[in-house]
Amino acid sequence: MGTLYGREREQTAVDGLLDGARGGRSGVLVLRGEPGIGKTALLDHAVAAAGDAFRVIRATGVECEAELPFAGLSLLLAAGLDRLPALPGPQRRSLEAAFGLSEAATVPADRLLTGLATLGLLAELSSEQPLLCVVDDAQWLDRASLDALLLAARRLQAEGVVLLLAARDVGPPGGPGEAFPVAGLPELRLSGLDEPDAARLLASRAGPELPGEVRRRLLAEAAGNPLALTELPIALCESATAGAGAGAAATATGTPGVLPLTSRLQIAFHGQVTGLPPATQNLLLVAAAEGNGDLDVILPAAAVLGATAEHLAPAEESGLVTTTADRRLAFRHPLLRAAILQRAPLQQRLTAHRAIGEALEDGDRRTWHLALAATAPDADLADALERTAVRAEARGGHGGAAAYERAARLTPDRDGATRRLVLAAEAATEEGKLAQAEALADRAGARTDNPFAHALLDQVRATAHFWRGSYPTAYRLLLDAAGTDIEAPHAARMLLQAFHTAWYVGEEPVAVVLDRLARLPLAEGDPLTPLARHLPAAVLPALGHPAPPLPAARDTAAVARRAGAETPSDLVQLCGVTLVLGRDAETIELAGELIAEARAKGTIGVLPTLQFFLAEAELFHGRHRDAEVTATEALALARDTGQHQWVSQLSALLGFLAALGGAAEECAARTATALTTAPRSAAPAPGEPWAQWALAVLDLGQGRAAGAADRLRALTTGRYRHHVSATRAVPDLVEAAVRLGTPERAAEPYERFARWAGAAAQPWAEALRLRCQALLGPDELAEAAYRAALRLHDGTHRPFEQARTALLYGEWLRRERRRTDARPYLRAALETFERLAARPWADRARTELTATGTTAPTPPTDGSPLTTLTPQELQIVRLAAQGLTNRDIAAQLFLSPRTVGHHLYKAYPKLGITSRADLPALL
Numbered sequence: 001m002g003t004l005y006g007r008e009r010e011q012t013a014v015d016g017l018l019d020g021a022r023g024g025r026s027g028v029l030v031l032r033g034e035p036g037i038g039k040t041a042l043l044d045h046a047v048a049a050a051g052d053a054f055r056v057i058r059a060t061g062v063e064c065e066a067e068l069p070f071a072g073l074s075l076l077l078a079a080g081l082d083r084l085p086a087l088p089g090p091q092r093r094s095l096e097a098a099f100g101l102s103e104a105a106t107v108p109a110d111r112l113l114t115g116l117a118t119l120g121l122l123a124e125l126s127s128e129q130p131l132l133c134v135v136d137d138a139q140w141l142d143r144a145s146l147d148a149l150l151l152a153a154r155r156l157q158a159e160g161v162v163l164l165l166a167a168r169d170v171g172p173p174g175g176p177g178e179a180f181p182v183a184g185l186p187e188l189r190l191s192g193l194d195e196p197d198a199a200r201l202l203a204s205r206a207g208p209e210l211p212g213e214v215r216r217r218l219l220a221e222a223a224g225n226p227l228a229l230t231e232l233p234i235a236l237c238e239s240a241t242a243g244a245g246a247g248a249a250a251t252a253t254g255t256p257g258v259l260p261l262t263s264r265l266q267i268a269f270h271g272q273v274t275g276l277p278p279a280t281q282n283l284l285l286v287a288a289a290e291g292n293g294d295l296d297v298i299l300p301a302a303a304v305l306g307a308t309a310e311h312l313a314p315a316e317e318s319g320l321v322t323t324t325a326d327r328r329l330a331f332r333h334p335l336l337r338a339a340i341l342q343r344a345p346l347q348q349r350l351t352a353h354r355a356i357g358e359a360l361e362d363g364d365r366r367t368w369h370l371a372l373a374a375t376a377p378d379a380d381l382a383d384a385l386e387r388t389a390v391r392a393e394a395r396g397g398h399g400g401a402a403a404y405e406r407a408a409r410l411t412p413d414r415d416g417a418t419r420r421l422v423l424a425a426e427a428a429t430e431e432g433k434l435a436q437a438e439a440l441a442d443r444a445g446a447r448t449d450n451p452f453a454h455a456l457l458d459q460v461r462a463t464a465h466f467w468r469g470s471y472p473t474a475y476r477l478l479l480d481a482a483g484t485d486i487e488a489p490h491a492a493r494m495l496l497q498a499f500h501t502a503w504y505v506g507e508e509p510v511a512v513v514l515d516r517l518a519r520l521p522l523a524e525g526d527p528l529t530p531l532a533r534h535l536p537a538a539v540l541p542a543l544g545h546p547a548p549p550l551p552a553a554r555d556t557a558a559v560a561r562r563a564g565a566e567t568p569s570d571l572v573q574l575c576g577v578t579l580v581l582g583r584d585a586e587t588i589e590l591a592g593e594l595i596a597e598a599r600a601k602g603t604i605g606v607l608p609t610l611q612f613f614l615a616e617a618e619l620f621h622g623r624h625r626d627a628e629v630t631a632t633e634a635l636a637l638a639r640d641t642g643q644h645q646w647v648s649q650l651s652a653l654l655g656f657l658a659a660l661g662g663a664a665e666e667c668a669a670r671t672a673t674a675l676t677t678a679p680r681s682a683a684p685a686p687g688e689p690w691a692q693w694a695l696a697v698l699d700l701g702q703g704r705a706a707g708a709a710d711r712l713r714a715l716t717t718g719r720y721r722h723h724v725s726a727t728r729a730v731p732d733l734v735e736a737a738v739r740l741g742t743p744e745r746a747a748e749p750y751e752r753f754a755r756w757a758g759a760a761a762q763p764w765a766e767a768l769r770l771r772c773q774a775l776l777g778p779d780e781l782a783e784a785a786y787r788a789a790l791r792l793h794d795g796t797h798r799p800f801e802q803a804r805t806a807l808l809y810g811e812w813l814r815r816e817r818r819r820t821d822a823r824p825y826l827r828a829a830l831e832t833f834e835r836l837a838a839r840p841w842a843d844r845a846r847t848e849l850t851a852t853g854t855t856a857p858t859p860p861t862d863g864s865p866l867t868t869l870t871p872q873e874l875q876i877v878r879l880a881a882q883g884l885t886n887r888d889i890a891a892q893l894f895l896s897p898r899t900v901g902h903h904l905y906k907a908y909p910k911l912g913i914t915s916r917a918d919l920p921a922l923l
Contacts, residue, residue, distance in 0.1 A: 036227025090602030115151025192224020
């Protein structure tokens with residue numbers, strides 16, 4: 001291992017991660033910096049420091065394969081494929097499909113599952129000794145590989161894995177090599193060496209005989225860049241040896257301000273290559289274009305350019321490349337490979353890619369390299385590229401857009417090329433490349449007058465507008481697209497998307513979409529028909545519009561399954577709209593079933609959505625701890641999978657739970673996250689309604705009725721007034737307004753709530769309406785309303801709301817000087833609030849009870865030991881108590897078995913037990 005000058009801090013960070021892995025902890029670090037700044041050297045240091053104690057796997061991103069799904073991941077994990085059988089079935093099948101080891105149709109098209117499978121495989125590879133996973137030039141990884149690695153990185157905990165990623169920020173947003181997206185992962189940015197360290201490094205490379213003027217020139221030009229300090233003197237010496245003298249020195253070091261440092265380094269590297277025999281240069285060009293270093297591909301391809309294995313020797317002797325025992329070729333530095341590619345004439349690069357494609361066996365890499373070499377339309381190659389795109393989509397990977405677009409360029413006939421441009425635009429939307437999607441949509445739209453094609457392209461544009469927060473524009477585009485002369489099933493899909501968009505626009509657009517959806521002539525056997533009928537029946541009554549009777553959600557789901565709805569993703573909206581009309585018990589039942597199915601199938605992409613709806617229903621039922629466990633897992637999944645909408649929603653929901661417990665700082669932090677997390681920076685935060693309700697409940701619980709009333713008034717009368725959270729917040733507004741002596745502020749929202757409760761026809765909803773009525777008056781009717789509400793609360797299994805009604809009734813009785821009558825209600829409320837850890841409400845009930853002239857019980861000093869567990873620990877403990885093994889729990893929760901064991905051993909001391917055998921009795 002060579003000496004690293006001036007990198008003590010960075011080496012300490014890397015060594016610390018290795019030490020942690022030796023002790024069973026996992027660690028991740030992203031090394032950032034300009035080309036040549038020392039990222040690769042630090043990776044080499046890590047590999048050398050790991051030694052034989054670690055298993056090491058390594059890969060490098062390849063720019064020309066940045067659009068090939070899972071190309072980088074398959075290279076990184078190739079040595080561990082023998083461990084695939086140890087993974088849970090869905091995860092194993094997902095990786096097999098991603099790597100082309102099986103048919104993609106055997107797994108759900110969920111790219112996120114591949115990330116969990118990557119986590120599982122890394123954990124398996126570390127089961128016998130710590131694992132060091134090193135990825136250089138990560139900015140050139142294909143997006144599917146990058147997503148899988150980042151998801152795994154965010155969930156690494158106690159596996160003994162170190163993951164090091166080196167990357168630089170290059171390229172436009174949305175394209176390969178864009179600013180490397182590593183939000184949430186620890187980063188270390190490398191800067192240039194200070195002058196003393198730079199001088200030491202230069203002296204070690206150039207020797208003491210370097211003239212002082214040249215030394216000063218090199219130090220100034222390199223600006224602390226270690227690679228420049230290493231390579232520019234070599235180029236200088238080689239030029240001088242060739243007789244070029246001072247002029248060559250000036251060329252090698254460059255002129256200040258004329259060429260960027262990277263360009264000068266590439267020139268220096270290229271200068272070292274141009275002195276080699278032509279056949280060796282051709283072989284290096286093929287190796288640079290191939291990217292993976294596979295000599296079994298490089299040598300046959302190089303033979304087409306007149307190079308053989310013997311021509312490797314000059315490159316090895318000059319130290320430009322090395323070869324390994326497993327027949328891999330590695331360049332001394334990634335910039336050397338880039339220099340060879342960028343400085344080669346176009347025709348030579350095309351010839352190299354064609355030779356590589358012909359040397360590869362049938363497959364996507366062969367197709368891609370042949371496509372890179374194509375200079376004219378080629379129908380067969382275009383067809384092959386489309387098949388590559390279809391396979392990428394079936395595997396759940398990115399890359400379909402690039403393949404479709406290149407296929408369009410190679411398609412001889414205009415209509416076929418246009419069709420592929422439409423497919424490319426749709427694929428780019430799915431991949432989150434919004435600017436590219438809109439550009440492709442414009443190109444395709446200019447080539448066709450087909451109404452259906454334009455409808456699809458408007459759907460692409462609408463999706464881009466939605467994710468940027470331009471909800472009204474997205475809504476109008478979708479509504480217009482669905483109104484064109486297209487088949488009903490396509491119109492239904494657009495209207496279902498328009499419903500989601502309209503939800504953020506306002507109540508009236510929602511009604512318009514649902515009315516259109518209800519009148520759509522869908523066939524009874526169409527998989528979309530049950531949902532298209534259920535949504536209007538569930539939502540329109542809540543908006544005060546007539547609608548047909550609403551069937552049970554499970555019945556609708558069963559009909560949809562018989563019609564062909566196969567996955568939880570097809571049924572997820574049923575869970576959400578069931579909440580709109582207050583059928584919370586149906587949400588708990590159906591969401592629970594779909595979550596179990598999603599876990600079994602590995603369709604994790606839909607889990608945060610389902611878990612959000614489940615957590616809402618659990619909260620409404622007063623199951624606050626269950627809601628916290630559900631929402632906490634969902635939030636981690638949403639963050640790990642980049643689902644910003646649900647990060648916002650779930651953060652706000654957890655903020656509400658914190659407000660109920662009086663945790664002001666946590667509530668503020670959670671709601672701040674919710675309000676600043678949007679799909680795109682310009683978009684309103686999806687969690688805004690829940691966040692505002694959370695902050696209002698915090699105010700209400702702490703006696704700040706004015707702040708609560710202001711927030712709740714805005715929420716229940718604004719554009720979000722039809723949202724579930726806004727509807728359920730009306731009783732809080734009524735209480736706050738009455739406390740302020742301004743009940744008229746709640747009059748209009750209460751009338752809407754009363755109509756909603758009538759449409760919902762749920763006993764608990766009528767109980768809340770009666771509570772509001774008791775608060776609003778007249779006072780002589782209050783007692784009858786409170787008592788009727790409490791009777792309806794019995795048997796509804798909503799302890800928190802029942803306790804709040806009892807508290808308000810007890811307060812009313814005390815104000816009426818009926819202290820003895822008030823005590824049982826206040827005491828019951830206090831007991832419930834303490835059991836639910838709703839501290840502000842418990843404090844209020846205790847104060848009221850004391851005011852009746854009786855001694856209120858002191859707050860409990862210790863509760864169940866289960867309350868000391870984190871939500872994740874509680875979730876794991878519950879599953880372990882059911883008899884599940886660590887591996888079973890890991891498969892359910894998408895963790896590694898060692899992480900599960902780690903959390904169990906942290907939980908046992910908190911619970912006062914020593915093994916999982918004690919858990920069933922404790923629970």
